[in-house]
């Protein structure tokens with residue numbers, strides 16, 4: 615195994631009667647890396663991570679946690695996984711701290727160790743100030759954050775989050791995304807499922823696009839976009855007719871087209887090409903009035919791969 619590979623799975627398959635919910639799914643996640651499973655409702659995300667977490671039997675395939683085979687009966691692996699399902703598992707009449715204390719005891723944390731860890735976890739999920747309030751007074755997003763906190767108590771090297779921001783308020787959504795980034799920064803491997811393209815783009819180092827139970831493509835955002843041959847587009851608004859041939863000589867520019875007042879430049883990486891394009895435009899005597907950059911997103915990749923939109 616690669617030295618810092620926390621989770622590796624391959625050939626995962628699960629059927630429910632005639633329905634193949636997950637088919638030949640595999641990926642690996644290193645320490646400190648956030649891997650996103652991006653796909654629409656029913657794509658097979660929950661089924662996949664349930665098999666990895668060891669709460670659902672698989673029909674085929676293998677899961678390795680820190681290099682060791684993992685199965686639903688493996689407590690060694692489960693101790694290394696923090697699994698946060700979509701459903702909340704909290705006691706509404708208890709405070710946030712009491713909930714964490716209860717679960718810390720379940721995990722077998724000693725009293726003193728638990729106290730420190732609970733404080734750390736409350737800070738990570740941004741609920742320190744509300745620690746003494748009953749959970750029934752919390753917003754949906756705060757409950758979701760506390761649920762994540764429960765999954766972190768035993769310091770798992772792998773954190774699995776199932777659509778953690780679905781239906782939460784923007785403030786909690788942001789807090790959740792920031793917590794995940796902090797945890798990854800501390801070396802936790804994160805497996806994150808979502809059908810929000812923006813979240814996958816913002817948070818995930820690598821993304822597996824899943825549809826109808828299969829991973830259709832995998833890579834960084836840029837790799838995925840490159841896979842379908844999509845280019846970044848820089849649009850310049852200029853005075854008068856543009857000098858298109860001058861822009862075509864700029865390194866990194868693949869295409870340029872223009873007409874009175876406007877020119878469009880296609881490039882593999884707009885952030886690299888933009889300064890050069892602007893310099894070339896100025897050198898060629900074009901007066902640039904406005905610049906617009908359009909980078910193709912995962913929505914267009916998903917559409918290209920599956921022929922349908924990520925969200926209906």
Ligand SMILES: Nc1ncnc2c1ncn2[C@@H]1O[C@H](COP(=O)(O)OP(=O)(O)OP(=O)(O)O)[C@@H](O)[C@H]1O
Pocket residue numbers: 630633635653654655656657658659660661662777
């Ligand atoms: N216990 C089950 N029995 C029968 N079918 C199931 C079961 N669990 C999941 N499925 C089906 O398997 C497919 C994959 O479902 P899964 O929940 O893994 O998708 P998902 O990508 O997580 O979607 P969602 O975001 O809606 O949870 C769906 O067609 C679903 O209806």
